Amino acid sequence: MGALSPWHIILIAIVALLLFGPNKLPELGRGFGKMFREFKDATNGNSSNSSTDDQPSIARKEINPDVASSDAGQVNK
Known part of the structure; x- marks a missing residue:
């Protein structure tokens, strides 16, 4: 079976328009796109x-290389 010609696509569009309405x-x-x-x-x-719009964004902890973890948050300079 060959590919659809432009006439076939137009005929399908007209039938869909008649069946479902504008x-x-x-x-x-939109339903087919989502599917x-x-x-x-x-x-x-x-x-x-779910889509990415429905999910809350997760906050990431900032990592600062100037802060030493062994000194309880004191800055080593």
Whole structure:
């Protein structure tokens, strides 16, 4: 079976427009995009179940090389 020609794509778009209507198509597109994104993340080994916007950022402790850990926080100069 060969690749889809532009006429096939136009025919599929017209049928989708008639079936779902112009108001429902953007919502369906977002749903398919989210589904494909989650599938891609799952196949790549990214185990996060939610998007990065839903997860709070983790604060990292700053490491200062001027501070010696053995002197209880005193600066060695």
